[in-house]
Amino acid sequence: MNLKDQISLMGMDDIMEMCINQEQQAIDLYSLARDQARDESSRQKFQELVDMETAHKVALRNFELENFIELPPADLKVTDYLMEPVLKDNMTTQEIIILAAKREDKTARMYQDLADHFNFDKNLNTFFQMMADEELRHKHSLETEYENEFLQEG
């Protein structure tokens, strides 16, 4: 069964649970990378990502939609054309940010697909649209950091 079909059989609680799981996977991924990181700077960066995703999960669980209400900033597409790094134990901060931004982009697309799928249900459509936007906001902040640090052009 594909995701869209699965969704059509789910209640709102299950859908929320699925979203929370999606965030949990990100937390697990970044925690693993943090624990494997060889230098302090990568550890710090992964910890920051874990914190971001955890805040995200808590917001979802408590249905704190007020955090997601604003429209997302423009998609900067800074990392769209970059190569996707493989998760390994000695990643540079540059690779970590690219990996995380690409992940956010994929998750945003997933939520966007869900929003499109539920175009007949205003509530679900809006909810998923807001989730997609939230991921894009996340991507935006990572890409902003990427620009500031790795594209200084000095």
Add this chain to the structure above:
Amino acid sequence: MKHERPQSFNTVPMKERLTIPRQAMPEQDATVRSTNFLEVNLGLTPEQAVIEAQRCIECKNPTCMEGCPVSIKIPDFIQLICNQDFIGAAQKIKEDNSLPAICGRVCPQETQCEEVCVMGRRFEPVAIGRLERFVADYAMQHGNGSLESFEKPASTGQKVAIVGSGPAGLAVASDLIKEGHEVTVFEALHEFGGVLVYGIPEFRLPKEILRQEVATLEAKGVKFVKNFIVGRTMTIQELMAEEGFDAVFLGLGAGLPRFMNIPGENLNGVYSANEFLTRSNLMRGYDFPEWDTPLYRAKHAIIVGGGNTAMDAVRTAKRLGADEATIVYRRSEEEMPARNEEIHHAKEEGVKFMNLVNPIEFISNEQGSVVAAKCLRMELGEPDDSGRRRPIPMEGSEFIMDVDMVVIAVGNGSNPLIAQTTPEIQTNKWGNIVADEDGRTSMEGVFAGGDIVSGGATVILAMGAGRKSAIAMNEYLKTKVRNSA
């Protein structure tokens, strides 16, 4: 900033000063210089310098000093030039800036002292950078007095190690030798000066100036050790525990090239700006075959970036004989961080500018050499935190252009060697060393400053950070003596 008004030696009536034109710097003709590596700017003549100095309207509140990151007493040295006391003017600058011949050439004055010069509100600002360069060169040519007036202080018997011979390290050496410490500079490369020798090309900053600065420091007693990589040849702990250094300054710079992470960056013919410029400057690739460092003569070289590094690389490529040399920059010219003068000179020398374009892939032939770049066009969106408008890729705007050489000049990071070999020294998530205002790190007796702390910045900021650290190190060394007494 409170500043006592200097004695005025300017005899030109105030009203007339406003009508004196800013003195143009003589320079090599663009067609001639684009084929040689000699310095582009030739420096003001003494007559021009005096006329330029006379343009200063001696403001009650001289904003120029606020624009200078190290607060050089600009009005004072300008008045000394009016009095034709060029050596005195150079010494006045040296009170705050140990490398004026260098800063006069490479500081971005248009965004510092000259940007806030009151004359600039209505007329052209006083050419403070050109004047600084003039007096520094004059003093160098006429025995700058710095060595002659140097009295060897009584030895403290304390040893200081300086790691890295860039502007930060040289500033620390210059200040601490005066205090009677035994100072040794360790440098990983085979020449001293950091980016000033391996990055900035001869045509912008003659290396002879660096050699003279180093020779003066050597004559004052500073020891220079080359080909010595701290963290590999010897660790910081070993320097302190085994070699008896009482304090260490880390002026390591930000010399690790950053790449874009797009496909094809590992092809033959794709260089980092660091490698390209080091081959040309430090290994004298421009002197091939006199020097055995071959550098490719490109048909079409593209340089990705818009900073000073990109301008240096593109002008070097042109001088090495590239038929065409092009800057490829994601933003528009307005957002370029390079000094205005470098952009202007590059254009005069025939460099092409392709703005609002970003490469997304480099394509190779069967031999693995780059033959083309796939690029995207960009459009400017909302401004970012720095106020520069953000470039955003335009969907479906891909195009391919022939290139046979690419230089990536998007920025530099810090080398992780010291962080890896000295875990006691705290670094931030970017790998920069964490240090307080005075350069103290988390390891006792170890100080740091310049690009390794701030990330890629400027010569004057690195030098200023070095001087602040020197004061703190001197205090630290004094306390160490008191505590052991």
